[in-house]
Amino acid sequence: MTCFKLYSACIPVRGASRSIICNLVKGNFNYIPNTLYDILADYKNCNIEKIENDFDERSHKELHKHFNFLVENGFGFWCDKPEEFIDMELDWDRSSPITNAIIDIDNLSKYDVSEVIRQLDNFRCEALQIRCFSVISIEEINRILSVTTESNFISIELYLKYNPIYNESFLKDLCEKHKRIRFAIIHSSPEEKVISSDDDYYYAWFDKTELKDESHCGNISRKYFSPNILLFTESQHFNNCLNRKISVDKEGNIKNCPSMLMSYGKIQNTSLKEALEKKGFTDNWIIKKDEIEVCKDCEFRYICIDCRAYTSDAKNKYSKPAKCTYDPYRTTWS
Structure with a gap:
């Protein structure tokens, strides 16, 4: 059984129109389509045969192209026992009351x-x-x-x-x-x-x-x-x-x-x-990106610093940062 496994520090993030995959050790990221994000999420630890069986044969070439891209860019690898590779914990804490x-x-x-x-x-x-x-x-x-x-x-x-x-x-x-x-x-x-x-x-x-x-x-x-x-x-x-x-x-x-x-x-x-x-x-x-308007739909939300001092709506603490010109729905910067 051959399965695809992402390295533990390589984590995909889904946006409204596209996704990214971050390498948190190397400090870089690449764009991936939302369809690939969904495959990685829905078929985690599944063997390639299972994935291929769920897709039209005409899609197999594109499917392998996606996986080859991830391997070539150091985001993942093929293995027989994916359960032996532990995912990274996403907990956060520090001992200092002020960091x-x-x-x-x-x-x-x-x-x-x-x-x-x-x-x-x-x-x-x-x-x-x-x-x-x-x-x-x-x-x-x-x-x-x-x-x-x-x-x-x-x-x-x-x-x-x-x-x-x-x-x-x-x-x-x-x-x-x-x-x-x-x-x-x-x-x-x-x-x-x-x-x-x-x-x-x-x-x-x-x-x-x-x-x-x-x-x-x-x-x-x-x-x-x-x-x-x-x-x-x-x-x-x-x-x-x-x-x-x-x-x-x-x-x-x-x-x-x-x-x-x-x-x-x-x-x-x-x-x-x-x-x-x-x-x-x-x-x-405690106002995190997943709660902020527009940011919650943005593929960059976990690698982009937020601002609550300058917001689009001063009366709404969850409104988009006023000085952000990125539109995650059109994937454009103005």
Whole structure:
């Protein structure tokens, strides 16, 4: 008995008009027709003879073409005992009450950034994004980042507003000195340039995009797709942008995300822990893609970051992200 089996980290996702199959280890995906998705779902662990018997003989050539495509692209294999290969569990959990955070700063910010970072570290926060909308000195940058040296953070994304002294040498030295930096972006730059370490551990680049405030968030684009195990599994159960996130905006307001309207206190007189415990803070954490209008019909829903701050209908928490221009019914971007 010869059966077709998908590798455990290769998972198909059905959309309204087409499907994709994701390789969550290699971090890529390919398009497949919905008919192939249905075959993979309906004939899981079935032998090829059973599948062929249920289809018109004229369809067999196309059927084998589909399976050859999946094998050639590393999504699956033929075997005699498919039950011996266990499917990947799609559960998601982390030990940290807060896994990711955003800190926004401009030249009018009056709160202590270092103290916010210390509080985040008490949560065992894994990922930190620091966004500077105004130029700050090299001394201040290093002072802020010095707090993360002995911290629990796994990765730091740093956004800095362009300053001529922020040259390529500066970025390399900064990333080498502060090892937790994975991405350093110089926004509002007159040129675009990408820099990476020899081992690709960190990336730094100059970007012409001007970031004046938090309103640049929420853009949905193919370039932001992330076919990986953590995002894919989290998307099954939680909101893949807001879940376990806490933020401090440039004015010191504690929010789920800086772009959200609701504030749960000022960081100057409210701790992050106190804000997290307030009623309503975690409400958006459980809004998953399968519940969101249009997104629930989109083949990219588990690899695409959601946005609840900018939605098509502000009164409907389940409405489509306002900055998404993809139509899954026509498979077109506008």
